[in-house]
Amino acid sequence: MKTLLEMKDLHANAGEKEILKGLNLTIHEGEVHVVMGPNGAGKSTLANSIFHNPEYTVTAGSIEFEGENIQDFTTDKIAKKGIFMSFQLPEEIPGISTLNFLKFAKGKMTDRPVKIFEFKKQVEEYMQELNMNPKLIERNLNVGFSGGEKKKNEILQMLVLNPKLAILDETDSGLDVDAIKTVSKGIEMFKNDKNAVLIITHNTRILSHLKVDYVHILVDGKIVKTGDSRLAKEIEENGYAKYK
Amino acid sequence: MSKIQVEDINRNIYDIKNEDEYAFKIQKGLNREIVEEISRQKNDPEWMKEIRLKALETYNSLELPTWGPDLSELKMDEIATYVKPKSKLNTSWDDVPEEIKNTFDTLGIPEAERKSLAGVGAQYDSEVVYHSMKEDLLKQGVIYTDMETAVREYPEIVKNYFMKCVPVNDHKFVALHAAVWSGGSFVYVPKGVKVDIPLQSYFRLNSPESGQFEHTLIIVDEGASLHFIEGCSAPKYNKVNLHAGCVELYVKDNAYLRYSTIENWSKNMMNLNTKKAIVGKNAQIDWVTGSFGSKVSMLYPMSILNGEGAKTEYTGITFAGKGQNLDTGFKVIHNAPNTSSVVNSKSISKEGGACTYRALVRIAENAKQSKCSVSCESLMLDDNSRSDTIPVNDIQTDEVEFSHEAKIGKISDKEIFYLMSRGLSEEDAKAMIVRGFAYPISKELPVEYAVEMNNLINMELKGAIG
Numbered sequence: 172m173k174t175l176l177e178m179k180d181l182h183a184n185a186g187e188k189e190i191l192k193g194l195n196l197t198i199h200e201g202e203v204h205v206v207m208g209p210n211g212a213g214k215s216t217l218a219n220s221i222f223h224n225p226e227y228t229v230t231a232g233s234i235e236f237e238g239e240n241i242q243d244f245t246t247d248k249i250a251k252k253g254i255f256m257s258f259q260l261p262e263e264i265p266g267i268s269t270l271n272f273l274k275f276a277k278g279k280m281t282d283r284p285v286k287i288f289e290f291k292k293q294v295e296e297y298m299q300e301l302n303m304n305p306k307l308i309e310r311n312l313n314v315g316f317s318g319g320e321k322k323k324n325e326i327l328q329m330l331v332l333n334p335k336l337a338i339l340d341e342t343d344s345g346l347d348v349d350a351i352k353t354v355s356k357g358i359e360m361f362k363n364d365k366n367a368v369l370i371i372t373h374n375t376r377i378l379s380h381l382k383v384d385y386v387h388i389l390v391d392g393k394i395v396k397t398g399d400s401r402l403a404k405e406i407e408e409n410g411y412a413k414y415k
Numbered sequence: 416m417s418k419i420q421v422e423d424i425n426r427n428i429y430d431i432k433n434e435d436e437y438a439f440k441i442q443k444g445l446n447r448e449i450v451e452e453i454s455r456q457k458n459d460p461e462w463m464k465e466i467r468l469k470a471l472e473t474y475n476s477l478e479l480p481t482w483g484p485d486l487s488e489l490k491m492d493e494i495a496t497y498v499k500p501k502s503k504l505n506t507s508w509d510d511v512p513e514e515i516k517n518t519f520d521t522l523g524i525p526e527a528e529r530k531s532l533a534g535v536g537a538q539y540d541s542e543v544v545y546h547s548m549k550e551d552l553l554k555q556g557v558i559y560t561d562m563e564t565a566v567r568e569y570p571e572i573v574k575n576y577f578m579k580c581v582p583v584n585d586h587k588f589v590a591l592h593a594a595v596w597s598g599g600s601f602v603y604v605p606k607g608v609k610v611d612i613p614l615q616s617y618f619r620l621n622s623p624e625s626g627q628f629e630h631t632l633i634i635v636d637e638g639a640s641l642h643f644i645e646g647c648s649a650p651k652y653n654k655v656n657l658h659a660g661c662v663e664l665y666v667k668d669n670a671y672l673r674y675s676t677i678e679n680w681s682k683n684m685m686n687l688n689t690k691k692a693i694v695g696k697n698a699q700i701d702w703v704t705g706s707f708g709s710k711v712s713m714l715y716p717m718s719i720l721n722g723e724g725a726k727t728e729y730t731g732i733t734f735a736g737k738g739q740n741l742d743t744g745f746k747v748i749h750n751a752p753n754t755s756s757v758v759n760s761k762s763i764s765k766e767g768g769a770c771t772y773r774a775l776v777r778i779a780e781n782a783k784q785s786k787c788s789v790s791c792e793s794l795m796l797d798d799n800s801r802s803d804t805i806p807v808n809d810i811q812t813d814e815v816e817f818s819h820e821a822k823i824g825k826i827s828d829k830e831i832f833y834l835m836s837r838g839l840s841e842e843d844a845k846a847m848i849v850r851g852f853a854y855p856i857s858k859e860l861p862v863e864y865a866v867e868m869n870n871l872i873n874m875e876l877k878g879a880i881g
Contacts, residue, residue, distance in 0.1 A: 247835040250838040264847065
């Protein structure tokens with residue numbers, strides 16, 4: 172199995188503060204990984220460091236994607252390599268419709284013009300699967316969307332852009348039971364044996380709808396334990412106290 | 416929505432400059448002989464010559480403004496005030512000289528006419544070189560011609576209105592304008608006539624070290640309506656050019672006028688333009704303005720709401736890049752009861768560019784039950800850029816509704832990061848955010864101008880990021 176992401180002894184700061192303190196994580200094609208941890212453990216720093224968010228700084232260690240060091244890549248170049256990240260709080264961008272944005276982004280990702288008719292049809296099919304109001308694609312990107320609509324819009328973007336690795340940062344937080352089911356359905360639609368998913372979450376609700384290969388416990392900037400889905404169950408029952 | 420999706424950019428089309436060929440070029444600087452020479456060249460009737468000469472006296476007696484942007488680079492002695500291109504006024508596009516035609520063709524004029532306009536006028540340097548209008552409008556009595564023709568053929572109308580809305584002593588550059596004005600458009604829409612497709616004029620300044628002083632006079636008679644579009648551009652020269660146009664708009668009782676402008680002068684232009692409208696009972700003037708080019712702009716369109724129930728809306732956007740100081744805004748005078756004004760202004764500055772929103776709202780004592788709402792928003796793309804808001808509000812009655820909202824902000828790094836995570840480069844991301852910011856304004860522009868504006872935004876941002 173081909174290695175997609177490999178992080179070695181990663182140290183990273185959020186602002187001035189050291190958050191990741193020697194994190195190791197390897198993800199191969201076809202795998203679904205879950206990183207769980209209490210608040211402040213470094214979950215968001217993990218996702219943002221991979222994506223070269225300017226608010227975070229990698230101070231030591233390495234991040235490789237398909238064997239290539241991507242630490243010095245700009246965010247757009249990382250995206251074009253085939254990594255996607257869904258945001259906890261997606262930004263609202265006025266002045267561009269969701270459909271036009273998706274078309275523009277798809278064009279940038281593939282460096283090919285997008286055939287609008289087929290593209291729109293595909294987007295509409297995805298939206299139907301995600302129980303999204305079809306009118307949303309005509310509205311400006313995330314502007315006036317409810318929290319749930321924004322999260323579904325992130326999953327829609329993942330399906331449209333079709334990355335090799337999708338990092339879902341707290342995608343399940345703030346969603347009701349039905350929305351969580353829908354988001355899980357989107358992830359199942361996306362998943363195949365050539366790509367991978369990294370789910371970052373602080374609770375276990377989404378995991379009951381998904382087939383997960385690895386669960387990692389992140390505490391104080393390090394992965395302290397790795398297991399299978401049974402580890403998530405254990406956390407659900409006992410919390411993180413044991414690992415702190 | 417599709418109109419904000421234009422990505423192909425070609426800055427070259429604005430920078431084409433033709434050999435400085437002209438039939439006649441007046442000596443540099445300004446004095447009585449020069450003004451008389453201009454008047455002779457233009458075959459002015461005696462009354463117009465007198466207006467010019469009186470204006471020259473006023474010009475000499477007035478000082479340069481002591482507020483606003485620095486104008487010291489402007490040396491009046493070095494500016495040839497009048498340049499006559501090698502072309503007579505044509506009514507067939509085919510008759511316009513090849514070189515001038517190519518310039519306008521590249522800029523999409525009169526392609527725009529073929530598509531969606533009722534009439535087009537094109538001015539090259541100081542003279543109008545092309546004019547045409549649709550047949551049915553002629554039959555309804557609509558007059559659309561260049562200013563010189565209007566002076567000759569409609570002297571009674573011009574005498575009544577010329578420099579009456581904008582008084583000659585308004586400021587130094589108005590006086591200069593009145594002394595040396597050349598070219599421009601004259602429009603008269605008779606009572607009750609609705610011109611439902613826009614009229615357009617396009618001004619192009621090609622000669623270096625020269626001035627453009629076109630005069631636009633529009634009278635929309637009672638119950639009539641019109642949309643007038645004005646576009647301006649010039650190639651870049653190292654010498655400073657001066658644009659001191661004057662726009663006088665008369666919107667009679669129950670009439671409607673929409674006046675749209677894109678000013679995209681080259682970055683060496685001093686754009687000191689004066690625009691005013693007098694608005695009658697239950698009449699309305701709407702201004703839509705995009706200011707992009709020029710080194711310095713001082714531009715404050717004014718609506719004078721003289722009739723009860725008169726209305727005005729101002730929608731404007733200003734984009735100042737490196738080395739630009741764009742001082743723009745809107746003035747409104749509420750002179751009658753139940754009048755209303757709505758102002759929506761946005762500005763964008765980057766790489767040390769400065770945008771100032773300078774505005775005046777005056778509500779006279781008799782203007783009871785009037786309403787005024789002002790919103791201005793500024794977006795700065797970096798820490799070097801400047802944005803100021805200088806509103807003056809003079810409200811002489813309590814029985815009004817007045818609101819003023821100002822927001823100044825920096826472009827959001829979070830938004831840029833979000834868009835970049837979707838594969839957009841930093842400049843694409845910024846351009847998308849800026850277009851989004853500008854969208855409430857650009858959607859008010861005629862489509863081809865909205866496209867041009869988005870091209871300009873993209874073009875500006877291409878240069879911004881290394």
